[in-house]
Ligand code: SF4
């Protein structure tokens with residue numbers, strides 16, 4: 001996904017008359033609705049358990065249990081505590097021109113300032129995610145199917161019951177079985 005975004009950013013830089021606005025410490029995009037799938041969440045849990053300090057883990061755990069709709073539980077002091085394991089949605093969202101302001105819906109106000117990841121490379125990244133659910137590469141080659149599949153297995157971050165990581169991981173297996181049954 002990072003490669004798809006990089007290509008998209010390079011294309012945007014060539015045709016846009018302003019520069020990338022995103023900077024370290026700018027985290028307004030970590031608030032609001034962030035669609036996430038179970039494997040991405042499992043990766044985030046694992047990364048925070050292995051790499052975050054004890055103090056940060058306590059803060060993250062507290063916020064995971066709150067299920068706050070307004071802010072990602074992994075943003076600490078305006079920085080992503082799990083940056084190398086951040087979600088697909090985070091990896092592809094950037095702004096050109098001005099930084100996003102509080103409560104601004106940039107999809108409505110400045111849609112043209114949002115770069116789009118390279119579509120074919122992004123599809124390959126999504127196919128890898130779908131493969132965790134048992135989707136075969138020939139099925140994932142159908143862009144329409146893949147788009148709907150990823151939408152189906154993703155949910156806004158605050159809707160996941162993050163006080164039970166085991167249940168989130170079990171969700172993958174349930175859906176894999178359901179998907180294989182439906183396809184047979
Ligand atoms: S997308 Fe917006 S809020 Fe997020 S880092 Fe870029 S400018 Fe800041």
Ligand code: SF4
Pocket residue numbers: 027029030031034072073074075076079080081082083086087090
């Ligand atoms: S995972 Fe990181 S980058 Fe993504 S919304 Fe949460 S804090 Fe922000």
